[in-house]
Amino acid sequence: MAKTGKKRLRAAWLQVHKWIGLTLAVLIIPISLTGSALVWHDALDAKLExxxxxxxxxxxxxxxxxxxxxxxxxxxxxxxxxxxxxxxxxxxxxxxxxxxxxxxxxxxxxxxxxxxxxxxxxxxxxxxGLVQVMHVLHGSLMVPGWGRTIVGWIGVFMLISCISGLWLWWPLSGSVTSGLKWKRRNTLNANLHYMTGFWILFPLAMLSFTGAWISFPKVFGQFEPRPAPSAAxxxxxxxxxxxxxxxxxxxxxxxxxxxxxxxxxxxxxxxxxxxxxxxxxxxxxxxxxxxxxxxxxxxxxxxxxxxxxxTLARTMRRWHDGTGMGMTWQVVIFLGGIIPALLSITGIIIWWRARGPRQRAKDARRLAV
Structure with missing residues (x-):
């Protein structure tokens, strides 16, 4: 019974994970790629100008x-x-x-x-300028007014996707180390999705959380040691x-x-x-x-x-954009922008290829009725 309940919970998490990725991929990809590039915005701007x-x-x-x-x-x-x-x-x-x-x-x-x-x-x-356009695209999707709020909610959903992704990565049987094997699935896309998703999981969760913090300053401002309601x-x-x-x-x-x-x-x-x-x-x-x-x-x-x-808000922003955090942290953030785009693409491919067998199964059940 416990095993059946675990499978049902896993199936539920799969649906959450899948539909977050499919519905938000078109927004996650530009946000992730621009965030990756903006880690070194000064160097990039110096090359362009x-x-x-x-x-x-x-x-x-x-x-x-x-x-x-x-x-x-x-x-x-x-x-x-x-x-x-x-x-x-x-x-x-x-x-x-x-x-x-x-x-x-x-x-x-x-x-x-x-x-x-x-x-x-x-x-x-x-x-x-290209760098400024990337800043606007990353921070508000170039949508006046509601853009920053939209980006904040994308951060929330990406955090949920990270949590659900960890659950789905966790091996159903065997030790945790078995989840680190490359050939867990029979396709390149699925193996890429599992492995890159696991290794970037915690940095991506951090970027998602800090991105939401930056987007909703009024919500998270109450956690400041000395909140100043009139400061904003x-x-x-x-x-x-x-x-x-x-x-x-x-x-x-x-x-x-x-x-x-x-x-x-x-x-x-x-x-x-x-x-x-x-x-x-x-x-x-x-x-x-x-x-x-x-x-x-x-x-x-x-x-x-x-x-x-x-301030806590400034700390969150430095964690998010890597300012003054050293090269190692900046490389992690850079990968934290590149890999979500890869996860979105591989996830779409996995879903698309699975549609054929599912559709044939549905047709077979329909004809059997």
């Missing part, structure tokens, strides 16, 4: 010169919002935003400037803030006011906005940049806060 990563020399001009050069290259409706400096001698990157008519998030544009003379090297919208709303409001086109103080004055609190090389400056008339001047520091807040107009500088402990 080498002019943005060229080592040209240290920034030799006042920040106001780069700001002026970027402003001249702006299009109507755009306003300069930040400058970022590369200690490795790469281009100075200016960021500009343009408000949308619907009142949504402003459209962002990046401009790369030569650090030696502030000449314009390149310009691109925040939504353009504040970030959302800040994302819609408009930089001041003519602040009371210049960018050079803001940097000069912040320099007494410098902890290293200058890394960036953010313009005051219509929500907060404050300059934010960032300096290099171990454990995260030191941000000095300078009041626009009075030029009163505030000492930077000490490095904040990493």
């Amino acid at each position: 080498p002019q943005r990563y060229a080592e040209l020399g240290a920034a030799a001009l006042p920040a106001s010169d780069y700001a002026a050069a970027a402003t001249r290259a702006l299009q109507p409706g755009e306003a300069l919002t930040a400058l970022r400096f590369d200690k490795g001698g790469g281009p100075v990157v200016a960021t500009a935003t343009r408000a949308t008519e619907a009142g949504g998030r402003p459209v962002r544009t990046s401009l790369w400037l030569d650090p030696r003379d502030a000449s314009l090297i390149d310009r691109a919208s925040g939504n353009s 709303a504040s970030r959302e409001a800040a994302a819609r803030a408009r930089p001041l086109v003519t602040p009371a103080s210049s960018v050079d004055q803001a940097i000069t006011a912040a320099e007494p609190f410098a902890t290293g090389a200058l890394t960036g400056v953010t313009w005051p906005t219509d929500q907060k008339a404050e300059w934010k001047v960032s300096f290099e520091r171990k454990g995260g940049p030191a941000e000095v807040v300078v009041a626009d107009g009075s030029l009163t500088a505030t000492k930077p806060k000490p490095p904040q402990p990493e």
Whole structure:
């Protein structure tokens, strides 16, 4: 009786596993492949857009010169919002935003400037370029509004698929090591599906879980050690803030006011906005940049806060994308993107080939009635 119940449960898990794979394959494959490529997004972007990563020399001009050069290259409706400096001698990157008519998030544009003379090297919208397209495809399937939620639920179903896959992999008889044999089935596709599915099971479950965590910040935010209910709303409001086109103080004055609190090389400056008339001047520091807040107009500088402990949400994101996790972890994540696509393809082939015998069996039963 127990054996019959076990077989029934296994058959139920098979149906769950099969239909998750079949119905979501068309979505799982692009999400997985783009996630695999984005593990090394900076290196990939450098290959595609080498002019943005060229080592040209240290920034030799006042920040106001780069700001002026970027402003001249702006299009109507755009306003300069930040400058970022590369200690490795790469281009100075200016960021500009343009408000949308619907009142949504402003459209962002990046401009790369030569650090030696502030000449314009390149310009691109925040939504353009292959790497950015892959980010959008991976994070929201390029579906406005509901896309991120859809991706989050795909992560949930992939986690269920991992659990059901482990159950189906587990040998019905014999030791667990018998499940590691290559020729468990009589076809190449089935053996590939069993073996690659087992070896990628735990990394894939982790990627699925962290992907769902990232997609549903309001749901999982309650697990943070120090939850801040208003933090998400504040970030959302800040994302819609408009930089001041003519602040009371210049960018050079803001940097000069912040320099007494410098902890290293200058890394960036953010313009005051219509929500907060404050300059934010960032300096290099171990454990995260030191941000000095300078009041626009009075030029009163505030000492930077000490490095904040990493949040659970940030940890989940690093586990998911491999940032700062080392080459071994990044390779695991890379394979965790490639192999699900392989599992989807082999699973479809296994299902398709099994349809013939099942259909013939159904026809035979029908004729026997």
